Amino acid sequence: MNSVEEIGRRAKVAAAEVANLPADIRSQILVDMATALEENWAAIAAANKKDLAVATGLSVPMRNRLTLNQKVIHDIAISLSSVAALDDPLAGPYDHWRHSTGFEIIKKTVPLGVVAMVFEARPNVTIDAAALTFKSGNAVILRGGKEAINSNIVLADTLRAVLSNHELNPDIIQLITDTTHESVNTLLNMRQYIDVLIPRGSGQFIDFVVKNATVPVIETGAGNTHIYVDASAKQDEAIRVINNAKTQKPAVCNAAEKLLIHEAIAEEFLPRVVGDLLTSGVAVRGDQQAINIDKRISAATVEDWYTEYNDLIIAVKIVKDTNEAIEWINEHTTHHSETIISEDTDNVKDFMNKIDAAVVYQNVSTRFTDGFEFGFGAEIGISTQKLHARGPMGLNALTTIKYEVFGDGQIRA
Amino acid sequence: MNSVEEIGRRAKVAAAEVANLPADIRSQILVDMATALEENWAAIAAANKKDLAVATGLSVPMRNRLTLNQKVIHDIAISLSSVAALDDPLAGPYDHWRHSTGFEIIKKTVPLGVVAMVFEARPNVTIDAAALTFKSGNAVILRGGKEAINSNIVLADTLRAVLSNHELNPDIIQLITDTTHESVNTLLNMRQYIDVLIPRGSGQFIDFVVKNATVPVIETGAGNTHIYVDASAKQDEAIRVINNAKTQKPAVCNAAEKLLIHEAIAEEFLPRVVGDLLTSGVAVRGDQQAINIDKRISAATVEDWYTEYNDLIIAVKIVKDTNEAIEWINEHTTHHSETIISEDTDNVKDFMNKIDAAVVYQNVSTRFTDGFEFGFGAEIGISTQKLHARGPMGLNALTTIKYEVFGDGQIRA
Secondary structure, eight states: OOHHHHHHHHHHHHHHHTTOOHHHHHHHHHHHHHHHHHHHHHHHHHHHHHHHHOOTTTHHHHHHOOOHHHHHHOOOOOOOOHHHSOOOOOOOEEEEEEEEEOOEEEEEEEEEEEEEEOOOTHHHHHHHHHHHHTTOEEEEEOOGGGEEEEEHHHHHHHHHHHHHTTTTGGGEEEOOOSSSHHHHHHHHTTTOOEEEEOOOOOOOOOHHHHHEEEEOOOOOOOOOOOEEEEEOOOOHHHHHHHHHHSSTTTTTTSEEEEEEEEEHHHHHHHHHHHHHHHHHEEEEEEEEHHHHOOOOOOOTTTGGGGGGOOOEEEEEESSSHHHHHHHHHHHOOOSSEEEEOOOOOOHHHHHHOOSSSSSEEEEEEEGOOSTTTTTOOOOOOEOHHHHHOOEEEEEGGGGGEEEEEEEEEEEOO | HHHHHHHHHHHHHHHHHHTTOHHHHHHHHHHHHHHHHTTHOOOOOHHHHHHHHOOOOHHHHHHHHHOOHHHHHHHHHHHHHHTSSSOOOOOOOOOEOOOTSSSSEEEEEEEEEEEEEEEOTTHHHHHHHHHHHHHOOOOEEEEGGGGGGGHHHHHHHHHHHHHHHHTTOGGEEEEOOOHHHHHHHHHOOOOTTSEEEEESHHHHHHHHHHHHSOOOBBOOOOOOOEEEEEOOOOOOHHHHHHHHHHSSSSSSSSSSEEEEHHHHHHHHHHHHHHHHHHTTTTTEEEOOOHHHHHHTEEETTGGGGGOOOOOEEEEEEEEESSSHHHHHHHHHSSSEEEEEEOOOOOHHHHHHHHOSSSSSEEOOOGGGGGGTTTOOOOSSOOOEEESSSEEEOOOGEEEEEEEEEEEEEOOOO
């Protein structure tokens, strides 16, 4: 048995232990973990310096995401304390009913069991993932990127020490320190130990996981997010929403990537919105009809319409009507977040009913697709699949159900 | 594009159409489908005769399952009508709340979209699957076994004609008539068209699907089901429950396969239960400790403990206590249904909390793990995985959620 399998086996044993911890103890341990992080900040920052020293090839934003100093560690500890304060996702009330023969069925909420998280260079995800899985009564196996390995080791050790201090099995939280591809491949196929695997990272990486995993996966996907501006739109409002959705944080999955405009308003609206976007530093690409109206637009290729830029780029297309917008979006969507800007009730209803995405907006920036903004108090990721969880995932996404049946000798006739 | 892919593409188009059909129209169409089956019984039975003529190698029970005559078709039509009468799984009330900036979030229940069902020789599953997916607003792709192909073609055509009569897209219900392995392989990888695939069949077949599918799968697994008889058990009750769970319908997944007995009562209880099982024609295998007590027991191999017999065979093991029973079961369970026979509240609580199965029983036959017995009015299958659905699946398992957000220009700060 290699070490990743051994980690799996241990996680399964630990899962049974954490599943039955009372909610107040789970919360207290999370508070103690927050304290331990603050107390241990110097050791964490020192390990992080080692990671930064090696990671010379990273872009400035990636380097910033990797950096842990006293301030960042303090913020992570605060976020951990806020998880402690969330409602227990395992608490009832549970549905329950009686069979005609007299036995009682209780539909309980229980933890998933062993959750595996595979993620890229951000060490804060290590704490986030450990906190949310622990809060919901799960054991977790963490596999972070090699760029953050020294930081992750100290972070995981800090949390595991708190578990040991509470006389709990430290294997409730485990980190895979083997950062080879081989360790991910092993993880993807440990059906006997892993109840769900949640990948976080690039679209390409998530695609690899989905195609190669035999363990159940929750796909947290890319966002090729569209905004459709209907003929009835309030144009000033549309420009404000588009600018926010595109520029407020362009690198994230809920940023807008594509703009569809109803042809009836294109002559008037397109130059206004292009001017606004150019002023904000956004490169605007588009189809021929858009270019004919505004020469500041460069030509979009077929590939553009399928691309999540994660950058200050947008592609614009002119459409005949709401139906064409719906068809276009359903052909190109990554099922994340889609928006209509419209004052026409029928068109909005059509758009809401027919668009195949986790979140569908009227007159609101797509940047709100987020567990905190949705009021869940946490976010494990944003699911772009339909099974189990869809859209921003809070603690409930880390639970399942179990039927407990109590009788006195009932048999089936 | 080969024909299975073409079926996928058409299903995606049809899914948008059926998703927005009002509940009363969906129900009316199901009633009309029941009528059409009754009216068309002679053509269905004739096609079925062709299947039976070819299927000379089948066992008697398999042959009975394949047979469609006027009586069986009438029963299928009755069952279809009962699906029509079920509550609409898409009806609200939906959760909804307001963001601090004023927009409203509605968490709607919506169909999954395109459901693919792959199943073995029982043609009644064709109607069942079509009825349940249609009732819940989904398009369905059916891939039945080759033994029932002639029956399935006439059944599917009968349902599709009703859709056409209502001026609906008949591709809401499609049958793959290509019964080669190739058609299943194509289906398992059509991520662009299929939202969920539900396999029904042998453990080996489901294992193949889980390992080879890239589309999301709901595993409807095997049942290596245990009954643990605690020292505190009412022994007469235990014998009655064990006999029912083992013999009432031995070929199904919720039948008992293994028996664990607390050593404190083994000398007294084991000969009684073995006698009762032998009288019912059950072959009893066991571990050495059991054989030492009752020589009528033959030796179980290591493989026995992992085997779902689906036959009149049971294997018995003597355990030290409830803890050993729990550990043994969690090592060998297929996560379907597990039972404790006990009057000891602490032991029952431990068993309920620690056993990792969809349904855990106290003093009740495992044969009750069934969508109808659980009061769901239907059963798509019994999920042995933890994501999305667990245990008997009713219509709700064929739905997902979608967030609809209504605002007036909100942007993220």
